[in-house]
Amino acid sequence: MPRVWEVPVHDSTRVRDVRVAARDAAGRARLPEDRLAAAELVATELATNLLKHAGGGRVLLDLVGPPAPAYGDDDLRLVQIVAVDHGPGIADMETALRDGFSTRDSLGAGLGTCRRTSDGFGLHSVPGRGTVAMARIGHRSARPGSGPYPPPVPVRVGGVNVPLAGGEFSGDAWTCVRTADRVTLMLADGLGHGPQAARASSAAVHALHEAAHLPPAELLRRLHAALRDTRGAAVAVAQLDVTAGQLYFAGVGNAGARLRRGDDWHGLISRPGIVGAHLPGHLHQHQEPWTPDSLLVLHSDGLPSRWNPGPTTGGMPLLDPAVIAASILRDASSSARPVRDDTAVAVLSPSLPDRSS
Template identity: 55%
Template sequence: MTRVWDVPVEDAAGVSAARSAAEEAAALAGLDAPRGADAVTVASELAANLVEHAGGGRLLVEAVPPVRPAGAHDAPVVQIAAVDHGPGTAETPAGRDFGTDGATGTPRDGHPAVRTLGSGLRVCHRVADSFALHAAPGRGTAAVARIGAAPVLPAQSAGPDAVRTGGINVPLGGAALSGDAWTAVRAGHLVTLMLADGLGHGPEAARASTAAVEALREVPELAPAAALRHLGEALRGTRGAAVALARLDTRTGRLLFAGLGNVGARLYTGGSWRTLLSRPGIVGVHRRAAPPETDLAWAPDAVLVLHSDGLPQRWTPPAGLRPPAVDPAVFCAVTVRDTFGPAAQVRDDTAVAALTTTPPDLS
């Protein structure tokens, strides 16, 4: 089930809690002792950065699918996301976002500005398999680091047609389990992104969404409508879930989308956003005919976003981010942060997942 450590970080006690969360997440992901220690180090540095530079914030720690969903590297990785509503970290130029390649330890775009990172963030940059950060003056900072069993090698990239996936999951009220879950699966040149929102909250909702994730992994090649039929059988006996799926064929550049229930979906291409519609229903509860699939063109600048109803339908895409160049998990983190603001609390389990083309310098 989707275990998320939602750690408020205001002082030294929050830093200690962040370290403990990373240690537990590393054990859940099956990391060995050295890589587990790396996860703890990254969590500690990001949490300390929140206290020192932002006046506090939150760390979201969980085991997630790999950023590049390829069969050769499909073990979960520990993702540590730090978000705040501070002034924008003083350790990077305002409004800039940086990504690093864990295989080489170099900035995504080769820009020397990564040297402006403070010592704590330089540690994250060096230790994590991938590290990305976006800072904007007066709005805050979002940083995402991932640590896996072993660094991702260039040969494990999905190639020039590669796509990246990422997501953020915020449980209601800081609960240990989220009723939302997302995953990405790959079958050759076919990549599917799915988000499932289990009915209600708590362990039973988490059991339903987890069943959807496990069922999709059994049939990564299926088109969305057929996959929803398979998930419908797999979720019988659970509360059921709202589910949206999108399968991208990287050879033909076509995206197929289908959904049942109130999982939101938007596609960005050509400078504008389009809403993708799901049909009413609950997967695993209501026996309905599979919904029709929406067939769309996938462009080099495309970004697909799926989100549970914890995020309002009228959410505004983050200003100042340049999809798909920004890490999709950072995009999701900024979306959640800016939607709810510094004082508001999420009103439900809230998950946001994104699929983007990999920039040429990371392919």
């Protein structure tokens, strides 16, 4: 079962906890020593920034796949470090990202150095709402999708996963797999929380990787068989046919899905049931057009069902999908309104034009 980390940062003693978590995550990702040190540096700087700029926040660490779905990267894991706060925001992000600009009493690295050190970096800040800073650290020599494979598809994927009450394991999981010109994104919410819920969602992830060539409705039947000896899970599966420009979706249980085209959002409906325990006799499969301005959000029920997409998802289509996911989570919760369950949010978005993801 994959480990996830959530570290509240409200005083300087927790900065060390973030650094230790980053080292643990980098070790589990089997990063070489220089990249392990990079993960520690970036995590420490992001945690320090939370204290200096926002009076505190939290750092989320997870092992994720590359944001650009590609062949041959199923076993490749990057350390994703996300710092989230509800502070005043960054007034001048261009200056904050400049190399050499750093807060007093920090390591002197600064966000610009964090960006340059990372294999992927994203920053978004809204005055009065807060800031999300995200960095991914991996093997610098690894180039997902290189070799005798088809060219990259014009989409990116990212997400965040938060365990309930700082637990070691989240009962939620998300994953993305590419087969030919199809990209399949799945989110599974194991019943309850803790290790047994994580076992169910992990079984769903494994089963998806074994059968990602199937359409969503058939995938859910395959997952149903794979999860019979677990607690079961709510599962949402979205599959994008890049060539045809069509998105197919099927879901069972209370995993949520919303699709945006232009300025309009609408929900994709799942059927009642539990994958692994009670599967509906008929699984409806939605078909929706996918356009260059489309955005898909899958989420577990730890996120309020009536969450507001907010300005991040509506007005910033060029953000990294993991930053969008973290912004959705930030805006749906606060210290006074914490999440009440394991919570995962996964986002499928278009790639940036004329540049790698």
